[in-house]
Amino acid sequence: MTELGNRLKEAREAKGYSLDDLQRMTKIQKRYLIGIEEGSYDAMPGKFYVRAFIKQYCEAVGLPPEMIFEEHKEEIPTTYEDEIPVSLSRVQSRKSVSESSTKVFDFVPKLLIALFVIGALIAVWVFWQGKVGDKAPETQPSENQEQVAVDENQTAESEEPEEETKETEETGENKPSEDENAKEEKEQKPEQLLEAVNTSGYKTTYELKNADEFKLELSAKGDTWVGVYNTEDELLFEGLLKEGNKKDFDFSSEKVAYLVIGNASNTNISVNGSQLEYKVSASDVVRQDIIINYEPKATQ
Template sequence: MIKMSEEHNQEIGQALQGARIEKGLSLDDIQQMTKIQKRYLQAIENGQFDQLPGKFYERAFVRQYAASVGLDADEFIKDHASDEDLKPVEPDFEGARVDTDNITRAGMHRETESPVDKTRQVMPKVLIAVAAVAIVLIVWALVSAFSGTSKSATNSSSVAVSSSKVESSSSSKKASSKPAPKPAPKQPAVKVGNGVVSGNTVTYNNIQAPKKEEVLQLAATSDAWLQVTDNAGTMLFNGTVKANAPQSIKVPATATNIKMQIGNANPLKVKFGNQDIDMKNNGATVWNANLMIKH
């Protein structure tokens, strides 16, 4: 996105640094606002874009920096980019991670789950299994008690039941003469399921949807940049979702995978088939999502 010449990058960094100083903000303030690591912010101000993880991060980080100091991110990008720079960029999240302080960093490894984290993940399943067994035992006890008391009630009520057969028979004949109303056909609804987070990606592996065109709804409380493509490689959306200006994207009936690459995930709200899609980004700004659709 950004021209890679040292002189041009320094112009970008100086413009952002000047806007920050004019606002009376420190780099620590910008880090807190954008969740971008301070050393990357310093590299941007120095025009050292080779210190950033990749071109997608350049685009996302510069946009975030510009917005945090009160600049129009889109106008800033247009003023400092050529037509070649504005082409879609395939992001590389392999080296990226979000630490426990919600700061986006890049490194040579991914964080591994600790035994405590694994225990926390397994514990809810164990509790659910215990609760299910308890419910089965309670139901079995209630059924056993009810069957014992119903035997004595059956003997005393047999006379009343036999005398009511004639009346129920005549009334059933009258009722059967009226045609039963036809139930309204049910329209299949979209079912999202649970998303699984791995690194900087949330994946929904089992979205149930009818084989027809659906709508992906995007809304944001502040500017959010993203790209949306389908399994055929078709670009469905590439741009900025403005605050309070929602976007509706048509998803083809043939689509089985929707890939979202997001430069500012915090203010973004997503719905598919009018069902909420939780980004589960835990404060991370650079994020992506995979929606696996089954018809």
């Protein structure tokens, strides 16, 4: 057991907390808490989360995380900090490649536009030549033919209002259009409401209202560790999601969904198809706990 592990364990025991108590408070699995106390970080879902878990542990037992990190910096892995330059170098590489190919891509639209204009001019010229060659002298219609055409148009126009008037008199009212019915139905049906009602540190509480169901989707934009709990605080899922991985949950029969997001910047949360917005900046707080209280829509 390391010096840091002894210090954390002593602080926990001084508070009278068991490992099970600390697990309920922090939502960090017991085996990870044991790994922190024993200095065995290989059991963690990734070295990226070691510092985040130690910070949560310190806050739970009343120790200042900044001071602990400074005094025990030789014992705590710094892999997360080392990975940042690697990520930046990848971004710079992609940027240089993009800049080198920009000149080529800038020329292509101009070439296409020029070809399009030339083709349009040729098409207009061909059409005009054909029209001039095929044009035949038009015969002037006689006065009788003009009079018949006018009479027929007047007759057709006079008949349409009579038919509409007859239909209106039979029904007694104008028939609402489908667009009007859809608009009235939309006005009567309240839209789903998902809003943040409380934020405290790394925890944010939301309320979901006017929803017939509560379907949740977690999707990863990069490596992220997540934990999902239901109303009874039962663990439904825990694990590391890779880029492109998704997890779906149906909380329609639950009142609360508790989500532990290990890396908020790499995790999208969708509720009934609408993306949840983090109230705490994901760049400021790596781990975030999201609590969603569900109030089922009242039946009319």
